[in-house]
Amino acid sequence: MRNKGISLAAVLLILGLDTSLRSQNALAKSSDPHQAKHSLAINLLRTINTAEVDYKVKHGTYAAWETLAASGESLERILQRTARDEPQLANVKLSSGPEILPGWRLRLDLVAGGKGYDVLLEDTTDNACGYAAGSDERGVIRQSKAIDCEI
Secondary structure (H helix, E strand, C coil): CHHHHHHHHHHHHHHHHHHHHHHCCCCCCCCCHHHHHHHHHHHHHHHHHHHHHHHHHHHCCCCCHHHHHHHCHHHHHHHHHHHCCCHHHCCCCCCCCCEEECCEEEEEEEEHHHCEEEEEEEECCCCCCCCEEEEECCCCCEEECCCCCCC
């Protein structure tokens, strides 16, 4: 009976995360290079959030970036699925970090012994405004810039 309860909780967690991710509006396709970069960051964070949920369902805890990157299969499968909406992610190989893609630095911290995580993806090429996007185990993605810059 306990296993059924754990399985049900895992399914509800995945559905809740998927619903929260879908409820966030995707950036409209545009020729604006900044918007394209922001779209890449948001979709990459969606991929990371999904990989974290997959890992937690299988192992009972969230994983450090090095562990997710090393697990490969799940992350690659999720990247391929994400690439349907984000062509920039097609055939991407993510590094174990901290610069997981050229121009993008990742910081992923586990909290409470793997019961949660905080992830921040920073654009290292945006010296003027310091664009970054972040998320956590709740799946909500946030964008930020220096206080004097428009988002």
